[in-house]
Amino acid sequence: MTHLRRTSALIAVLAVLGAAIFLATTADQARPAPTTAGSYHYKLTLGGHEPAGGIFRLTLGASSNEVVLHASADDQGKARVQKFPGQLSWGDVTVRRYIDKDHSFADWRQEVVDGKINDARRDGSIEMIDWQGETVATWSFVRAWPSRYAVSSFSDGSTSKPYETITLAHEGFVRR
Numbered sequence: 556m557t558h559l560r561r562t563s564a565l566i567a568v569l570a571v572l573g574a575a576i577f578l579a580t581t582a583d584q585a586r587p588a589p590t591t592a593g594s595y596h597y598k599l600t601l602g603g604h605e606p607a608g609g610i611f612r613l614t615l616g617a618s619s620n621e622v623v624l625h626a627s628a629d630d631q632g633k634a635r636v637q638k639f640p641g642q643l644s645w646g647d648v649t650v651r652r653y654i655d656k657d658h659s660f661a662d663w664r665q666e667v668v669d670g671k672i673n674d675a676r677r678d679g680s681i682e683m684i685d686w687q688g689e690t691v692a693t694w695s696f697v698r699a700w701p702s703r704y705a706v707s708s709f710s711d712g713s714t715s716k717p718y719e720t721i722t723l724a725h726e727g728f729v730r731r
Contacts, residue, residue: 594686599650601699602677607657611718613681615694615728616646648681648696648723653716654706660721664704675700680731692730699725 597610621641628634652660666675680695703722707715 595683595691598682598684599679600682601663601679604659604663604677606652606659607655609653609655609657609718610650611653612649612651614647614649615681616648618643618645618728620644645725645727647702648699648725648728649720650723651718651720653718660701660719661704664701664721667700667702672700694728694730696723696725696728699723 597613599605599610599613620643623639623641625637625639626634627637650660663675666672676698677700678695678697679699680693682690683692685691700723701721702724703720705720707718707720709717
């Protein structure tokens with residue numbers, strides 16, 4: 556009888572372990588594979604004057620309108636205020652990229668410094684690309700020119716990578 560109880564207990568333990576292994580295995584299969592979702596890289600197109608790469612931060616800015624208030628009276632003489640869109644403005648695009656042998660940002664800014672603003676204006680786009688290489692979003696902008704160029708500080712023995720920042724004034728963007 557003792558032998559039968561031990562065998563029954565062993566079978567029960569094995570059944571519980573088997574169920575636990577089955578549940579863990581099916582739970583892993585139901586769970587999506589680990590990804591780096593949320594990781595993106597960016598491609599900047601500037602009418603044939605693209606930087607080599609290394610872009611790690613982009614800020615698109617915003618589009619906004621001033622709000623114009625118009626006071627009037629309705630048919631009964633009751634005062635009312637209406638709001639209308641006023642002057643449209645576009646926030647600047649800011650791009651940061653690691654410094655390498657490509658000096659296209661500095662050269663482009665130099666065109667503006669030299670007074671060649673019409674030559675410096677470029678249409679372009681920003682592509683947001685996910686970890687699988689698929690384009691998630693594209694923003695196109697028009698008549699951009701570099702209004703500011705800056706280089707990060709350098710420190711002897713620092714482990715941080717130096718980068719350059721360019722600020723682009725433009726005349727509008729649209730998401731495609």
